[in-house]
Amino acid sequence: MPARTKAAVSSKAARKPAGKAVPKASLKKATAKPAARPHRRRSAADGFMGFTPYPLKKGEPYMNENQRMHFRNILLGWKRELMEEVDRTVHHMQNEAANFPDPNDRATQESEFSLELRTRDRERKLIKKIDEALASVEAGEYGYCDSCGVEIGIRRLEARPTATQCIDCKTLDEIREKQMTG
Numbered sequence: 001m002p003a004r005t006k007a008a009v010s011s012k013a014a015r016k017p018a019g020k021a022v023p024k025a026s027l028k029k030a031t032a033k034p035a036a037r038p039h040r041r042r043s044a045a046d047g048f049m050g051f052t053p054y055p056l057k058k059g060e061p062y063m064n065e066n067q068r069m070h071f072r073n074i075l076l077g078w079k080r081e082l083m084e085e086v087d088r089t090v091h092h093m094q095n096e097a098a099n100f101p102d103p104n105d106r107a108t109q110e111s112e113f114s115l116e117l118r119t120r121d122r123e124r125k126l127i128k129k130i131d132e133a134l135a136s137v138e139a140g141e142y143g144y145c146d147s148c149g150v151e152i153g154i155r156r157l158e159a160r161p162t163a164t165q166c167i168d169c170k171t172l173d174e175i176r177e178k179q180m181t182g
């Protein structure tokens with residue numbers, strides 16, 4: 001390993017805070033998108049809002065039948081929304097194709113299409129993850145961290161229904177990833 005890279009890695013490691021004391025903001029920075037795209041529509045791929053937060057009762061067992069049903073509904077609803085959006089995108093592109101004889105218009109259209117294709121790709125991957133999550137609901141394995149086995153938590157799962165890791169393991173993975181790529 002070249003000395004420069006080694007130094008960079010070890011200085012990063014030295015700054016790494018212990019455990020869960022990592023501020024969220026510093027993690028977000030690496031993936032934060034430039035603010036230069038205000039016109040992008042909200043996509044179903046950004047998350048699912050069509051549910052009421054689960055009314056947690058004190059002492060209620062984690063992932064009991066009601067909670068599993070709650071997340072099954074969230075996952076199915078989100079999947080439906082994503083599939084509808086994929087359909088709309090396909091139809092939109094079919095309708096718009098070859099509608100622009102002007103080369104400049106066509107260039108604009110092509111970049112718009114490539115954006116839509118990327119979104120569709122994201123959606124397809126998400127649908128796959130949702131299917132996996134649904135299978136784990138059926139298997140009674142949903143809601144536990146793949147890495148350490150702890151409960152991922154109702155609220156975190158509502159925010160990220162396809163989460164397979166607890167926030168601590170996810171955070172650690174992101175730090176490691178950042179060290180590998182940054």
Ligand SMILES: [Zn+2]
Nearest residue numbers: 145148166169
């Ligand atoms: Zn974990």
